[in-house]
Amino acid sequence: MSQTEKRAGLLRRTSSSKKPLKEKVVLMYEDIFAKEEPTKSNPRFWDELFLMKVNLEYLEGKLESLDGDEVLRVKDNINSLFQHCVQALAEEHQIKVVNALQTLCALFRGVHQKNRSATGFDIINMLMGFDKAELRMKELMESLDALLCGDGSQSLKSLCLKLLLCLVTVTDNISQNTILEYVMINSIFEAILQILSDVSSRAQHGYDAVVLLALLVNYRKYESVNPYIVKLSIVDDEPTLDGMGRVIHHALAEYNRQYKEKEEENQGGFFSTLTSMVGSMFIADADEKLSVQTNEAILLALYEAVHLNRNFITVLAQSHPEIDIATTPAVPVPASPLTPLGTTPPSLDMMNNPELPLDPNLQTSNLLITFLKYSSIVMQDTKDEHRLNSARLCLIILTCIAEDQYADAFLHDDNMNFRVNLHRMPMRHRKKAADKSNPSRPLVCAVLDLMVEFIVTHMMKEFPMDLYVRCVQIIHKLICYQKKCRVRMHYTWRELWSALINLLKFLLSNETILLSKHNIFQLALQVVNLFNMFITYGDTFLPTPSSYDELYYEIIRMHQVFDNLYCMVLRVSTNAGQWKEPASKVTHALVNVRAIINHFNPKIESYAAVNHISQLSEDQVLEVVRTNYDTLTLKLQDGLDQFERYSEQPREAGFFKELVRSISLNVRKNVSLSTMSQDVLLKEFSSIS
């Protein structure tokens, strides 16, 4: 056998230029694609076949090139091949198992590539035959399950996951992949969980397992009962959930680390210093270099976990040592086949160590912090489609988190203080990295910072309206929690207020352009209502009486923005048209803000007149505010502290369908069984058998 292998290897090397000479395995494949039953000429045909090294290209190419009639002719043989592949999975001989797995993969791919337009049923018929399909797939899934959960070789497990990923992503639209119906019936959910719960297998296969799970959960999500959704939502085993969290944490932290490295590289050069000085308009170019492929699959997994499983929320706050600073290069996750099989990348060892390491330089971190940092990087640039999607998904995840009571509890926990270094977009008018020494604060401050940062940095022509709406909703949800639970955060609310006012200003000055694409009144209403929350419920969550004064000061100071907004909405609401209704809502919402402005402005003017001061200082204005509260009457507005809870369906369904499609394409591209070197496998198995 080793001789054939050698020959095959030699042949392969030369095959690129010339027409390949026919190796034995190809001859055998040809037997399959002939009409005849291959066992007729060689009774040990199947036994021998799985001892040969798989030629994926040939097999896939052959399957692709079949036309309709040929398919019908060879259908029995393909069914037979499939059947024997499945049987071979139970073989003791590991080489056979490896080859069977790879052959299966080629079968799935080849058949699908051939029949892009074909219905799922035709494909199933071609691969397994209708009558046998259920049985075959049951056997297949059971074998995979056994391999994944057994004590067997790690490479085999890896191959199993690759096969599954391959199967899951053969169609662009996962929901059209009818074969997955059998994966639903014969669940491998438990096997995935086991991989995630075990420290060593998590290190090697965790990434694939998490991505696979995320994809499976999205199979016909909205049309039928997906058992993976059901099962994922009720997992309550902490080690497993924690394992899943760690895999996600690791992938996100790895991204953050790579980004930071690139950023530092760029900072050294003259060009980059120049570009950062030129200003925000050109930042995108510089950023292009900084961009590291975002990882939507992992983000999707995080979303599904947060959205579906309420126990997962605890994992968010579960502390891990920060991997950012670790000097060991972490494994480039999507390309895991490149790392030698069976060896653990060094950085993973640390991540899996249940006892936290003793290195005093390590900052403890948690999934939430890493996620916030990741979000801050991703949100910097939303021009590119992938990043826009990632940023949107980040905000959706944050929405889910902000709605969760337990998450809110730890976000606001006074005893859980962290320094979170968010990435801030370099901008002309502000100093970079001025906040190196940001204090350790409850995590909600970091979330608010991130929101403020987003609001400030995305006022552009290509206005990401839906992201802004999500952003303001997140703030609103957090403030609702604070009001309800009477949590008084010592946050610099002023930054938020001025960011929101600037947003209103931007909406006003770009009214005509924006109005052609978006309903800006909805966003304006939300922003004004945030102010109403502060004005009418400030007593329940503001940290000090003077912060309430400052709120008034800020409103009075920027009164022109509110005045203009009022004029605008009044104008629109008096005209008939599609915006009449939403605009009139804004006019009603503005009643208290206007009351404040109309109440205090004359007072301030008279104060200035009496004291002969042309320009009042902040303290003087605050003084006027403080002494004139009692004569101001506000109107209580309904429903300020209520919000619509997030629901995926129907509003987000389209987004997720597209997202899953793009992830599928990406995963399909990256799952490459052919790169798996036979030598490595041989080496491994020679010691086993």
Next chain:
Amino acid sequence: MGDTELEISPAQLEELQKSPSASSTSTTSSLSLPSSPSSGPRPSSSPSTSEGLPTSSPPLDVISEGVGEPILVIDTEVAKKACQEVLQKVKFLKADGEVSSASSEPVLVNGTSHPESTNGRKPPKISEEEAEPLKNVRCRQKNNSSKQSLLLRLFESKLFDISMAISYLYNSKEPGVQAYIGNRLFSFRNEDVDFYLPQLLNMYIHMDEDVGDAIKPYVVHRCRQSISFSLQCAWLLGAYSSDMHISTQRHSRGTKLRKLILSDELKPSSQRIRREMPQPPPSCPPPLHHCQGMSGHSLSPSKRTHQRSKSDATLSISLSSNLKRTASNPKVEACQDEPVRLTPQREFIKSLMGIGKRLATLPTKEQKTQRLISELSLLNHKLPARVWLSTAAFDHHVVRVPHTQAVVLNSKDKAPYLIYVEVLECENFETSSVPVRIPETRIRSTRSVENLPDCGITPDQRASSFSTVPNYDNDDEAWSVDDIGELQVEFPEIHTNSCDNISQFSVDSITSQESKEPIFIAAGDIRRRLSEQLAHTPTTFKRDPEDPSAVALKEPWEEKVRRIREGSPYGHLPYWRLLSVIVKCGDDLRQELLAYQVLKQLQIIWEQERVPLWIKPYKILVISSDSGMIEPVVNAVSIHQVKKQSQLSLLDYFRQEHGDFNTEEFLTAQRNFVQSCAGYCLICYLLQVKDRHNGNILLDSEGHIIHIDFGFILSSSPRNLGFETSAFKLTSEFVDVMGGLDGDMFNYYKMLMLQGLIAARKHMEKVIQIVEIMHQGSQLPCFHGSSTIRNLKERFHMNLTEEQLQVLVEQMVDGSMRSITTKLYDGFQYLTNGIM
């Protein structure tokens, strides 16, 4: 008075025996107070329990053997005679003091109520160890019959208490007496003996064979009975053996006994009996049914138990192995506690100590705090388990450590930390089943129930109301995408009851939804409510990353309990309790334990003598010679923290916290301050407590001061700089709080000191005994030099008249106040440690 009654005549003893109250007439003033509060509840219980039981025989019969080992029975006659023989040799110097004091305690009827009587078990078995002393006893019995049985009668008398027993055990050189007392130990209440456990074990380790042999059966017996006792013994044995030379230590008795205990061979001999008894099946005693019922209602047991039971049984086994694909056998629970009797608790303690060690390597407080929180959150995965805090007064299982509440305490190079621990009280932590785990996120389901408008519902009502709460393990409900707790739904509940200073306005916001009429509010009201609410909340300290514990300690305990309970998934359970403990790693707590014992003893003495001195002994758990746990004093912050945070003088702080002079609150706080100050001044003087800077003196919310950190007592003082030569610390600030030098309160303070000293003097032996026994074989710095005990005795001034004592107190107060060294020492501490 010690000289006046050198001997007790038989007649006297007899009299004592017959009527304790009668004897009081013959002794001094102290005995005119027969019903001290501490002894109040006891007499009613002990006779009743003993009478009803068949085993309530004369004390010596307690030692009668279990069936099948008749040879080893200690003959009561033999023992009696042996005791009589030594009678004359034993000096009665201390006996009189003890007898007189003891006579006021009717407790001693428990001569007939040995510990087992409460359990309804057979008298304890005495194992082979008795064989040897027995021989000795037999040898002696021949030539002693003639002696009077005075000592024996003393031993048999109701007045013979544990303190006396320990004293005789220590002082007597007669193996017979020692053996007798060893057996007599069985007849004391467990709690009483437990107080002297350090003394017993120290004697076991460091004194001769005979004493050891006398003590061992008792210890072994108790170890068989209780896991907690076993561990306590093992830890103490380890700690007190550590001063021996390493070569001898390995083969010492203490080490051997420790190994025996830790090997877990000392299984309850009664276990099989317990098994056979139909009444309480080991795994689930009936009294706890309601508790289990609760948890049973709240989660579906079928789904969870297998995981929990597993992790409970194998706390040491790593998390990762916890998950098995198929439901593991739920039967694990049934047989779990036998193979791993001691393991869970030992592992628990080990992980706490491990955290302390790792924290010590981190440079900043902030990093320490973060690491602490994350380590504890990992620890939480392994809970609930059959683990408990030994400092608690009731049986319980630890269910959760609210990790975010933990704080690192101020210490320069070590990393002591304070954790809060949620426990569920239970009947018996050894037999009650461990509570089922409830995931963190489940607070959401409980919170709305907790906050139901009427908080005064009984536990039963609450239990029933809880069981009607939708079961979240119900599959089709549990995974439904729309989350529980719609904000809108919870809304009204939260508002109608959240807290008393709730704003009227928030309620309005609800009603406004119903009525269509617009509601107007004054902006001034909002602003006013904001400032009022901030003013109403009790003064809190500002968060300081360099002093994270200040905020946590300042928060009133009740408030903290309420808050943690609200945030806990277990908070709804009726037997939920919150405990706290300080974990010390790298510190020797043996001196602290000694100080605790002395303080406790003095507290009892003062209570008994009705001197209103206030001190707060806090419990100490010695785990090894360099680790242990401390029961924190709740509602107290250090004077250093008070001053640093408030930037006020102590007096002004009192006014801020308690109100102005002449308000009742202030006067109460002031009285508390004076009484505690006097108590601790005496303690500081008697024990020569040093290192008295403001970081080591706490102030509680009622105005009491509490001294902590007894690292420098008796013969040791910090760095031997010779600072702090005054008798105790009395700064002018303290005097100001007391109302100045001429005030009535200051005179009251001095009077209290005098009364306290007189009372302590009367019972000096009880105090000395504690210290003296621990002196044996100890290398502790507090026993440095040869005159520690003598000096301690001298400080009781037995030879002075009361008038002379009064002068002495005046002198000490004067000296302390003028003491430049106190001020110097504070200045020194400020310079070196930044303590104000």
